[in-house]
Amino acid sequence: MIAATQPFHATAVATRAGGAGWRAALLAGQPGAGKSDLALRLIGRGWRLVGDDYVHLFASGGALYARCPDTIAGRMEVRGLGVTPVAALGLARVVLTVQLVHGPVERMPEPVMRAVEGVAVPLLQLDPREASAVEKVAVALARL
Incomplete structure (x- = not known):
């Protein structure tokens, strides 16, 4: 179980899931694993950033939610470019x-x-360096 009292080291990106509204994928991994890079590629396909590098997670009504700390909302670190503004939820x-x-x-x-904050969430293991990584995340989310 992951406590929500401290920011969780991950990047969250979301896409519209039919009539279900915005649904997010939580990208987790060691520093330098490629979280922001994969998120940037997903954003290039129409996804939206929720939070880069750190997000607050909380459970409500049996579901898990992510929100970005106010101090970094709407900003993303792009390796080689620095911190840049992006459209965010x-x-x-x-x-x-x-x-x-x-x-x-x-x-x-x-x-x-x-299990995150008492909510069971499907887990996908993925090498973000693969050319198909973006499509694999999209397919995995669409299957839910």
């Missing part, structure tokens, strides 16, 4: 966690859930 429901790894991932993994 104030809040989004998290429906997918993506654990970024460098190296091979299981070809046909069994479904895995991660």
Whole structure:
């Protein structure tokens, strides 16, 4: 379980999910794993930033939500460019966690859930350096 009293080290990005409104993927990994880079590529495909590098997570009504700390809202660190403004959402429901790894991932993994603030959220392990990483996140979220 992850406590929401401290900011959670992750990047959250969201897309419109039909009539369900904005649904977010929480990108987690070690510093330098590629969270912001993958988020930037998703934003290039029409997704919106919720928070870069740190987000506040909380459970409400059996769902998990992410919001950005006010101090960094609407801003993203782009390696090689610095901090830049981006279109952002104030809040989004998290429906997918993506654990970024460098190296091979299981070809046909069994479904895995991660408990965050008492809410079970599907977990996808992904190497963000793959050309198909953006599409894999989009497909995983669309399947939920």
